[in-house]
Amino acid sequence: MTTSRTTPSTTGLSPTSPSPTSGSAAGSRAGAASRTPDDGARDRAAGLGVRDVVVRYPAPRRRAEPVAAVDGVSLDVARGEVLALLGPSGCGKSSLLRAVAGLEPLADGDVTWGGASVVDVPVHRRDFGLMFQDGQLFTHRDVAGNIAYGLAGRPRGQVAARVEHLLELVGLPGAGPRAVATLSGGERQRVALARALAPAPRLLLLDEPLSALDRSLRERLALDLRAALLATGTTALFVTHDQDEAFVVADRVAVMSAGRLLQVGPPAQLWRAPADEQVARFLGYEAFVPVADAPVALRRAVPAPDDATYALPPGALVSGAATGSADVLTGVVLAVRTRRGSPTLHVDVPGIGEVTAATRALVAPVPGAAEPAGPALAARGPMGSGMPTPGDEVSLHILREAVVVLPR
Numbered sequence: 053m054t055t056s057r058t059t060p061s062t063t064g065l066s067p068t069s070p071s072p073t074s075g076s077a078a079g080s081r082a083g084a085a086s087r088t089p090d091d092g093a094r095d096r097a098a099g100l101g102v103r104d105v106v107v108r109y110p111a112p113r114r115r116a117e118p119v120a121a122v123d124g125v126s127l128d129v130a131r132g133e134v135l136a137l138l139g140p141s142g143c144g145k146s147s148l149l150r151a152v153a154g155l156e157p158l159a160d161g162d163v164t165w166g167g168a169s170v171v172d173v174p175v176h177r178r179d180f181g182l183m184f185q186d187g188q189l190f191t192h193r194d195v196a197g198n199i200a201y202g203l204a205g206r207p208r209g210q211v212a213a214r215v216e217h218l219l220e221l222v223g224l225p226g227a228g229p230r231a232v233a234t235l236s237g238g239e240r241q242r243v244a245l246a247r248a249l250a251p252a253p254r255l256l257l258l259d260e261p262l263s264a265l266d267r268s269l270r271e272r273l274a275l276d277l278r279a280a281l282l283a284t285g286t287t288a289l290f291v292t293h294d295q296d297e298a299f300v301v302a303d304r305v306a307v308m309s310a311g312r313l314l315q316v317g318p319p320a321q322l323w324r325a326p327a328d329e330q331v332a333r334f335l336g337y338e339a340f341v342p343v344a345d346a347p348v349a350l351r352r353a354v355p356a357p358d359d360a361t362y363a364l365p366p367g368a369l370v371s372g373a374a375t376g377s378a379d380v381l382t383g384v385v386l387a388v389r390t391r392r393g394s395p396t397l398h399v400d401v402p403g404i405g406e407v408t409a410a411t412r413a414l415v416a417p418v419p420g421a422a423e424p425a426g427p428a429l430a431a432r433g434p435m436g437s438g439m440p441t442p443g444d445e446v447s448l449h450i451l452r453e454a455v456v457v458l459p460r
């Protein structure tokens with residue numbers, strides 16, 4: 053996260069990301085009131101359009117070049133669609149999100165809704181909601197008061213019904229009277245989501261809404277977030293650096309790196325056909341195998357999001373090999389190195405060269421070869437005492453369905 057983001061309190065942003073001190077409900081109501089019924093036919097047809105958007109920041113030092121945080125990005129988010137912006141820290145995801153919100157000026161390009169540019173529309177009149185990592189709830193209001201923030205001016209009974217409906221939607225039925233201080237981190241984000249959804253913004257912008265939570269809570273909330281967005285038919289742009297989260301929450305995922313868009317597609321499509329090695333690595337593919345007629349094959353290490361391409365756990369690769377669905381590369385261990393906490397084998401495969409294999413990939417002794425020290429390794433579980441040593445002959449079993457061939 054960058055530290056210099058403008059906070060909602062200084063922008064007069066819509067009540068979906070209010071300021072405890074100076075946020076204005078009037079701004080958002082005016083924004084909603086200024087729209088014609090449903091914004092017309094064109095608006096119905098198209099959602100968000102991002103066209104060749106460039107966001108630049110002033111040079112950090114004198115004589116240095118300005119930083120192009122977003123460098124010519126174009127994408128669309130259809131009505132009712134959830135699109136995740138996925139990429140490593142500093143790749144420009146938040147800058148793009150903020151540019152869409154109107155919090156960051158465009159150095160070039162255009163942002164449209166329903167085909168019409170919103171670049172000259174003030175932030176609070178765009179009818180775009182925002183939700184951040186830290187929820188930014190009002191501590192002086194109870195839960196219901198937070199959710200009702202963007203509903204000011206509506207009949208009291210209607211507001212109460214909407215608040216209760218949203219509390220149910222986010223899994224906190226009856227929590228309206230609770231004080232914000234009594235909520236857990238996960239509950240706070242649920243309330244923040246309910247508040248963001250309350251005025252039914254035409255676009256919801258979510259900036260790492262789950263990243264402050266611990267892993268297991270994040271996984272559960274990602275599912276609940278997806279369900280809430282679907283149930284409300286909300287069009288959303290969702291920033292995350294976590295590929296699992298992106299794949300759970302979004303209909304399509306846009307992978308960014310260094311200010312540019314590398315690939316956009318539904319999760320399963322990205323898994324099956326990553327555009328290049330950079331995308332593949334970011335999605336969790338680990339071992340890259342150069343092959344003569346097929347440029348690069350690689351094996352992923354984490355489960356894919358759909359059943360059709362689900363990566364089998366290491367033990368199951370044994371049966372994969374037995375049923376003939378595995379390719380086997382035979383070679384000699386050059387080195388065993390530890391990468392990101394897990395041992396990685398560097399194996400010299402004749403005709404291919406050095407192949408790097410995560411030890412979660414099946415490694416078994418070659419039949420007939422000199423018995424390596426220790427048991428057949430990792431064939432049925434994580435590597436233990438049977439770690440091969442340099443000079444051991446091993447076979448790497450690569451499941452066909454766990455391999456993709458990258459375009460040259």
Ligand SMILES: Nc1ncnc2c1ncn2[C@@H]1O[C@H](COP(=O)(O)OP(=O)(O)OP(=O)(O)O)[C@@H](O)[C@H]1O
Pocket residue numbers: 053054056057109110119120121139140141142143144145146147148293
């Ligand atoms: N206000 C700013 N002034 C100068 N440089 C900035 C500013 N905000 C962001 N940057 C720089 O722009 C680049 C993109 O930052 P941005 O926050 O958009 O990336 P990100 O992908 O959202 O990263 P993270 O996941 O860490 O938040 C980074 O190099 C960052 O240092």
